[in-house]
Amino acid sequence: MTTPTRLLPFAPRRAVQVLAAVGAAALLVTGCGSDSDKGSDKKSDNASEASGGTRTVKDATGTAVKVPANPKRIVTLTQEDLDAVLALGVKPVGITNGQGLSKPPAYLAGKVKDINVVGNLLQPVMDKVVAAKPDLILAGDMQDEQMLKQLREITPATLVTMAPTDDWKLSFRGIGNALNKMNDANKVISDYEAKAKKAGEGLGGNKGAEVSIVRWNPDGPSWMEKKQFASGVALDMGLKRPKNQDKDGNAHTPALSLEKINEIDGDWLFLSTLTSDGEKALKDVQEKPAYKDLNAVKKNHAVTVDGSVWSTRGGPIASGVVVDDIVKALSAK
Incomplete structure (x- = not known):
């Protein structure tokens, strides 16, 4: 990774020390x-x-x-x-x-x-x-x-x-x-690409909406960069990321403090966890005013999804799950 503060989104895995072009x-x-x-x-x-x-x-x-x-x-x-x-x-x-x-x-x-x-x-x-x-x-x-x-x-x-x-x-x-x-x-x-495109075009008033994709860790939320797996699926559907999340990379940010929780806001907010500690931390913060003041929360646009799908490096079957999750949420409004 290029900066000391960037974290791989797939902890506890260790980064592969090879040129990116190899892959x-x-x-x-x-x-x-x-x-x-x-x-x-x-x-x-x-x-x-x-x-x-x-x-x-x-x-x-x-x-x-x-x-x-x-x-x-x-x-x-x-x-x-x-x-x-x-x-x-x-x-x-x-x-x-x-x-x-x-x-x-x-x-x-x-x-x-x-x-x-x-x-x-x-x-x-x-x-x-x-x-x-x-x-x-x-x-x-x-x-x-x-x-x-x-x-x-x-x-x-x-x-x-x-x-x-x-x-x-x-x-x-x-x-x-x-x-x-x-x-x-x-x-x-x-x-998959045909399915994602068709699904995105069928979202009606939510077509092209901004979606925030967040993993909640025990010490706070981290939003995903746009080349991270679930972010890529959203982009394949023609959706957008909030401006402050429109960053290249396949990692997530360091955990944010409650004072910076506005960084996770968007038209829609998709939240996932990977551990029981992360799930507890999310439930705790959902009772706090800072969380309740998020625009996505006020609009009832905050959706909890499966972290073992959304917060991984993904695959074709997982991609279909993410498409279905997004359609289910955005088509309901």
Whole structure:
């Protein structure tokens, strides 16, 4: 990050120390017929790949990794990776709990009922990973080199799938390529973008409204910069951010004091939490005059949403949830 006060929106994750240009875009095929794969959108997903063969891709750190041509046993270590593979119609054999949760995220719960949990977010239990017998591990934005080494001893096909500046679409395309499903990934994104545009155009008097997107932490609120996941979805819908929140970046601000709470105001206010302490802090401040004086609150335009969706790095399924949440709120008025 460029300033000492900026915080990653995905604590407790550690920032990836790589050039922003590397990112998930580096998940391009570099071996096994790779000349044509530089334009992998044009390549039939499984064309020319024999069952049991391998392909070479570069992960989000630029590391070249051999992966199965058609992986069958995938373990995901973040909910973003899980979201991505489910959107591609692939059922993993091992998953981790959601961000800030002791269970898989609620919005994916119905899709993962019978899948083994191998640990918490970016904290896999190695014995459980071994028991899953993976042929591909998607390690999200993990930067614990010792842990990555252990995972690569289980299977060398272990990929870091996200860099700090990657949006969900970039990371998702990289995962799609790693799974040899780039065409499918592009279609998922195209379908999402069409849905977001149509939803935004159907908001009537709230079309183009300013939406404030805030995560409430135990020590106060933080508003999201406009390249953060949920902010990007709102922009895809043609909505706007309040002027003081119209900042590039995919982070959130430091927690604001009660004296600066006006910074979170907007036509609409979407509030999320990730912990029980954050939820308690939000409930406490909602009784205070400074909160009640916000324009969005006075208009009954303050909406509580699921932080395990809105305050993460996102994915195609989560994007659909955010679109639906916004439509539900803005269409009700």
